[in-house]
Amino acid sequence: MTCAGCAAGLQRALEADPQIRSASVSIVSGVARVSTTLSADEVIARIRQRGFDGSQELSDTAASGTALRQRSAETLWKRRAFIGLSLWLPLELLHWSAAGLHWHPQWMPLLMAAGSGLVLLTTGPGFLKSAWQALLNRTANMDTLIALGAGTAWLSSALILALNLNQPTWFGEAAGLLAIVSLGHWLEATVSSRAGSAVRDLLSMQPETVRVVSVDGTESTAPLAEVQPGHRIRIRPGDRVPIDGTVLEGLSDLDESIITGESLPVLRGPGFWHSRPSKSLSPQRFSQDIRGIKMAGSLPPPKLAQRK
Structure with a gap:
């Protein structure tokens, strides 16, 4: 896409499809967000029929x-x-x-x-x-x-x-x-x-790997995408907290400024919700913030104002 007219034309074409409930195309981010029962390949095929190319965004951390x-x-x-x-x-x-x-x-x-x-x-x-x-x-x-x-x-x-x-x-x-x-x-x-x-x-602030502690106490390195609910994560001084969770052991000051806006480090210990995943990876707070930024950039201002 080279202009706003391209994005508007593609959006109208997608919205005219009876199998697509809603569509939003952004010229700034180059992303089309589609609500539909069609598969990703079928949506991409419809986009290519309109003279454009496309690929599926697999995850927030996937290379695109x-x-x-x-x-x-x-x-x-x-x-x-x-x-x-x-x-x-x-x-x-x-x-x-x-x-x-x-x-x-x-x-x-x-x-x-x-x-x-x-x-x-x-x-x-x-x-x-x-x-x-x-x-x-x-x-x-x-x-x-x-x-x-x-x-x-x-x-x-x-x-x-x-x-x-x-x-x-x-x-x-x-x-x-x-x-x-x-x-x-x-x-x-x-x-x-x-x-x-x-x-x-x-x-890039999100680490690609984490230290997973098994039941017998041994430590192994695993990709962040493979972390599952119930896994224990070890965070050493200087590490970045990779995922939301509950602190089980240890006491340390954490920089939470990107989440709360607090400029000073905050003391966290057992019982605080921070480092043990209790959900799947995708809904964690950091990923939600990233998706919110992407969505804000892909929606036109009137629609964004209506959602607030």
Whole structure:
């Protein structure tokens, strides 16, 4: 997805499916939240029918391709914006300066055609791909208008130049349109990438492994995802508390600022709810906070306000 129109179109398509009760698609996080009786594969198949790709989010701690796609999109649009602006600005300044001095050399239209053509070749494919996806969805988005505007301006100008007609050309306008909107896409991709990075930074605070103490007192290391209700977890000084639970033995100061906002360490001992899991992993407090942040980023403001 490259614009809010893509997200809105996909959301309308999902909501129109009789087997989907509700759907919410966020351009910022690149996540679609769907309430349905369909399986994840069936939902992904419907998303691909609309010209988009998708994968299932398995868990909060699972590695996701979303971060890689966001970084790739940011890098790609940055390159397109840099190339587009680097080619368009000098050409347009030369063109404006020549017009201001009433200087109209015969090679100026050829130079403008060549420079703007390079801008179309480097930045245009991103808009054409998005416009094609919109066409498959039987709708139009912002990139559809950009592709039509820039393409029509360049082709009509090339026709005027080829037929040697005494008419103005719009090579600079076509290149400028693509360059400026590419800059906008880069800024949008940067915001999306940073929003996802903030959530990933929170997730990185959760340890990947824990020390599990068996009935006979032996200690073994296990992945956090394998911790089950009833397991005993040993937490040493300096460790991060991996999961909610009840303290069975020991006394220590814990930093709970991320949960309670209390800046000073809090003394915890036997009986306090903290370190022994009594539920499955997914509903623990930290994971609930992460899911709340993700949901807040994926819901449009009016819907978020209605839920409060």
